[in-house]
Amino acid sequence: MELCHKTVKSRTAYSKHFPHKCQLPLGHSGKCLEFPFLVSLSKTHPRIAAKIVRDATMTTGAAWKSSQAGPNRMPRYVAILDDDILLEKFNLDMQSLPEITRLKIREKAADYDSCIDVARKLTWLAYQLHGAPIPDSFTKNYLEEFFGPMVAGSTNCEICKLPLTIDLFSENRVGKAAVETAHKTPRLHNAENVGFAHRFCNVAQGNKSLDEFYLWMEEVLTRVKML
Amino acid sequence: MELCHKTVKSRTAYSKHFPHKCQLPLGHSGKCLEFPFLVSLSKTHPRIAAKIVRDATMTTGAAWKSSQAGPNRMPRYVAILDDDILLEKFNLDMQSLPEITRLKIREKAADYDSCIDVARKLTWLAYQLHGAPIPDSFTKNYLEEFFGPMVAGSTNCEICKLPLTIDLFSENRVGKAAVETAHKTPRLHNAENVGFAHRFCNVAQGNKSLDEFYLWMEEVLTRVKML
Numbered sequence A, B: 001m002e003l004c005h006k007t008v009k010s011r012t013a014y015s016k017h018f019p020h021k022c023q024l025p026l027g028h029s030g031k032c033l034e035f036p037f038l039v040s041l042s043k044t045h046p047r048i049a050a051k052i053v054r055d056a057t058m059t060t061g062a063a064w065k066s067s068q069a070g071p072n073r074m075p076r077y078v079a080i081l082d083d084d085i086l087l088e089k090f091n092l093d094m095q096s097l098p099e100i101t102r103l104k105i106r107e108k109a110a111d112y113d114s115c116i117d118v119a120r121k122l123t124w125l126a127y128q129l130h131g132a133p134i135p136d137s138f139t140k141n142y143l144e145e146f147f148g149p150m151v152a153g154s155t156n157c158e159i160c161k162l163p164l165t166i167d168l169f170s171e172n173r174v175g176k177a178a179v180e181t182a183h184k185t186p187r188l189h190n191a192e193n194v195g196f197a198h199r200f201c202n203v204a205q206g207n208k209s210l211d212e213f214y215l216w217m218e219e220v221l222t223r224v225k226m227l
């Protein structure tokens, strides 16, 4: 699908330096939109729609927030910029941050188009959760054009492969959502590599890739059985 | 082994209400000691000895420290006391804390004797790490009396069953030790139930018991292979 890609107005502190692009089909009628595929979901499930935008486009800062200086959250497509541009345009002096903070920011970095594509993929997956609303025909056609036919109730936890229900998205444990956006290979932020997962599965996977994690399980079980 | 159990002087804020007990054999010569089995290790590996005392006797507060009021660390044998005693003797008003904080404190609770026994068990395990010092004969005999013969290099990660080396105890990742004290069944703080584990293994196990965790792995691998 060819997209409009005209610049969309945005009020964020970063938008001056980042043209947000219209993701509607080329030659569309009506006004340009950055997240046309989320318009419908944001009416029925505003928190899930907001989570998709946040997970797709923003770094998470919690891990370094408490102990060391450094920005808490920023767009992933800002986190990808060179040190001198971050200093000049955003007044963020990466050199002054502890190395661990710099690494944490950098490992969340992704380009703008990948972030938008991740948001599209997560929306496609969200509509295939158990209990998800049926998408309207614009949204269905748009998302299927990118990722293929949607099958109701077919979205599993990326890690443990159990079906995920839309209700899980409103469950919290100690302020953490029960479902997180997971990466099959850590730090690779693109549509192919992302999915939803139980928080505890995502925590368990840790820094391993999904393949490494399954291999680790096999090895552990082998050793346990030898005892 | 019958123990002396005379009250040992201690300077902590809690010791007024908690008789710390001498753990030397009954009828011992010399002065009374609460951790006689750690005297030798605290000379060669003071940080490991301190970690054993800390993990065996103290709650960890990190999880609730940042977001919500409540004490950061306290002895596990204080955390086990009734609300009214905590208020009267330690000026800690549990009722005023959020429920999540109260639960976090209570799930670390253990009685004094169990804490001491956990410290003994961890010391016994520490001497069986790859690269551990050979215990002097007092320490060896004392610990083997409780937990049986020690075998050099036989302490494995409680979870993944790989051998642990003493060097791992000085490795850090983002300020967290690479080795943690793990509980086969979460929240059961006694000698039988504790061991050392890689931090990432302990994080992966999460709230599951070790048996539940292995079963979960089996089920996940089965589902992955069916795909």
Ligand SMILES: [Zn+2]
Pocket (backbone or CB within 6 Å): A004, A005, A006, A022, A023, A024, A028, A031, A032, A033
């Ligand atoms: Zn447009």
Ligand SMILES: [Zn+2]
Pocket (backbone or CB within 6 Å): A157, A158, A159, A160, A161, A162, A197, A198, A201
């Ligand atoms: Zn899962």
Ligand SMILES: [Zn+2]
Pocket (backbone or CB within 6 Å): B004, B005, B006, B022, B023, B024, B028, B031, B032, B033
């Ligand atoms: Zn004594």
Ligand SMILES: [Zn+2]
Pocket (backbone or CB within 6 Å): B157, B158, B159, B160, B161, B162, B197, B198, B201
């Ligand atoms: Zn391990």
